[in-house]
Amino acid sequence: MTQKYMSIEDFNETLKEWTGKTIEISKHELADDDNTILELTSISYSKDTRRLDEYEPMHTLQLNGSGEINTDEKKQQSLPSSLYEIPIEDSTIYKFEDSKFTLITDRGTYTIKLATDE
Template identity: 55%
Template sequence: MTERTLTVEEFNQLLQQWSGETIKITKQELEDEDSIIMQLNDISYETDTRRLDEYEPMHALHLNGTGTTQTNEQELQPLPSSMYEIPLEDSTQYQFEGDRFSLVTERGSYTIERVR
């Protein structure tokens, strides 16, 4: 299957279909990589026009559910919150290939994939 670029609306429509699924989220930012396994219960978005600085995102994708994160010692720990936030920018690139989404921002890249 070939990777295709999505609009934010297409991304949202496809991702909403994954509610109730188990997903893996991988974040690569600078030299840091985190992986999370989550039972996805709900998907929401937030817009914050009153940001205090540029590090706070104007838009954010909230993946809500329960899950675990893998530590540097390869141990699984419960998520500290039932919500995982992905900062979104106007320039975010959304891509989809089969059972995997890729989001590329100025800060880093995120992969969201189904766990079978």
């Protein structure tokens, strides 16, 4: 098991190599768990300096592409837009371990890996 902590720059460069592939994103944020399958077409970031409160992130990782989210009822629904957003902070920890990324923020944990045909 190889674990590597990364800078955001290293994370960005490594994740870009997955463009054009199908990824799976698992989110555990507060009491909310979601799994999303996404055809990754591009990666971008946004910065919002006009936040209404501290819950809105200043920085957001945007995974662009079409996909489906698995709901609590074990049903799949199309994503409402061609964008999956992950809030990031200056304190976000980026790890790469066993062919998967883990982003740890104050709000939750996000895991990104290549999807498999199981």
